[in-house]
Amino acid sequence: MKMSKLHVPTLKEDPADAEVISHKLMLRAGMIRKLTAGIYSYLPLGYRSLRKVEQIVREEMDASEAQEVFLPTVQPSELWKESGRWDYYGTELLRFRDRHDRECCLGPTHEEVITDLVRRDVRSYRDLPLNLYQIQTKFRDEIRPRFGLMRGREFTMKDGYSFDATEEGAETTYMIMRDAYERIFRRCSLQFRAVEADSGPIGGSFSHEFMVLANTGEDTVVSCDRCDYAANLEKAEIRPCEPCNESIGTVPEKVSTQSVRTIEEVSQFLGITPSNLIKTLILKTDKGPVAVLIRGDHELNDVKVKNYLAVTEIELADEKLIHEVTGGPLGFSGPVGLTGVTILADHSIRGMQSAVVGANEKDFHLINVSPLSGFKVDGYGDFRSAAAGDPCPRCDGKLLMSRGIEVGHIFKLGTKYSESMNATFLDPDGKETFMIMGCYGIGVSRTVAAAIEQNHDEDGIIFPPPLAPFSVIITTVGAKNEEIDATAENIYQILWKNGYDTLLDDRNERPGVKFKDADLIGIPVRLTIGKKALAEGKVELRSRKTKQTILVEINNVLDAVTDMISNWDA
């Protein structure tokens, strides 16, 4: 491609509405343009990168014996009602009616469609396992789209679904997909980790998220400094601590705490540390209110509570509900004497000896309260979020926190959809059996953004070669010169013939402009052709990553380019 013909509207300044670096750079590099909130057009460079990722995904999925299909975007409400998700999915599902007043939605994911497809034609265990995938645009009416392609409403996703006859088969498929994902993200030159995750609203029994490590990530990844344990913060397990079994002979005492109510204020006021406090959080769920006790220095993990209670909705209670439940105002709740509500407590509460709790009365707290005798607990569990420095649940190491961008997610779904949608087959004994499903997603457009988050500098994007829209850019410098132009054209042809996507910057621009653009759009290898070096039969080869420049003989250009690209990650 000739730069003079390529549509790359680069920008000198950062667009005002871009916050994160990948968004800024993709706009500045002329890769994408926003149409409306969370919805973007891909320009030639952006689309080329997107397709590079798609191609890697395709190759690795195909190599894992998954088969590509292409499914409808518009889906009838009937299917969603059948799976039960029409009511469950909420406003993220964009619904509308067609001219016949039939209810439809735009597919945010395709479990229903694929399950319907498979149940129609697959009747025998002989047809299983079956693993189908597609790469297409999904629409999720996100509450708050942000950060450009990182959280769009419309985005490109690879989603795959597997159907197995047996549990063992389903687990094997899961492992195959896990391996495929490792290969895919490694090929994208990304630094990532596969972490244990909560299986979320799609449901299912176990799942992994693939997290690209980046400071701007929206997710928190917990990992061990000793072993390879890594988990999403929502999921990260806390090892239960030893229960304290001696009740020291203290008697609860009511103290006035006037207008102090936050953990910080109360502990300062009483001259104790937050770890001596128990915070009593009143939560509203679809099965009624619950009280959850968490140590003062810990954070509630509502996903854990949600899973423990098997409820679908959970949120912090408002002041009115708190009053109804405890009889006291916000900030002074406590478990002592609390009735008519389920009381859950985090494991760490058991290890406390004399704690401070709210008195369920304005301006009063109770001190010297023992979890052993001071109040009733309906269930102990793991209800708090891991924090940096917590012990690893698997070994003696300590947990570290880092930020991650979720680019892939795999679930073993089990029979959730096959049961609700009646996807069955006949097993070898002729018995009708539910298929065991798995689902495997990759945020393709998000992967491009994540790669940029991880690979950039002050001059622009530094594309890893597998994702770069073009691998090489040939930049001619100096005034119009036939020899330079001819050499450039010649090398350009050679590189294309040898499989390198090559850009030729033949614009009548000053060198500075060409260099700035080449850096901004992040082409890995730049070949500069100028008068001085050419007089010696040489051209310059520069790595966008190391910024190192070497002079190479024109005859050796192909080898030198190959060398630089194949040693990119070295």
Added chain:
RNA sequence: CGGGGUGUAGCGCAGCCUGGUUAGCGCGCGUGCCUUGGGAGCACGAGGUCGCCAGUUCGAAUCUGGCCACCCCGACCA
């Protein structure tokens, strides 16, 4: 949806508080000259329903009300 903010040329912004001729600046864009190893210079030029609607006023980018869009912070997810 709750809280905060912004809307003026393709992009980035000033002007608004304290209404008053022709609405500015930088970048970009067009033409010409010139220049060619890190976003050159000079000259001329094109480009604006000041987000939309209503109101106040002799007069509104500027004041008031309503609406819309977008961005940021929280609950969701690839």
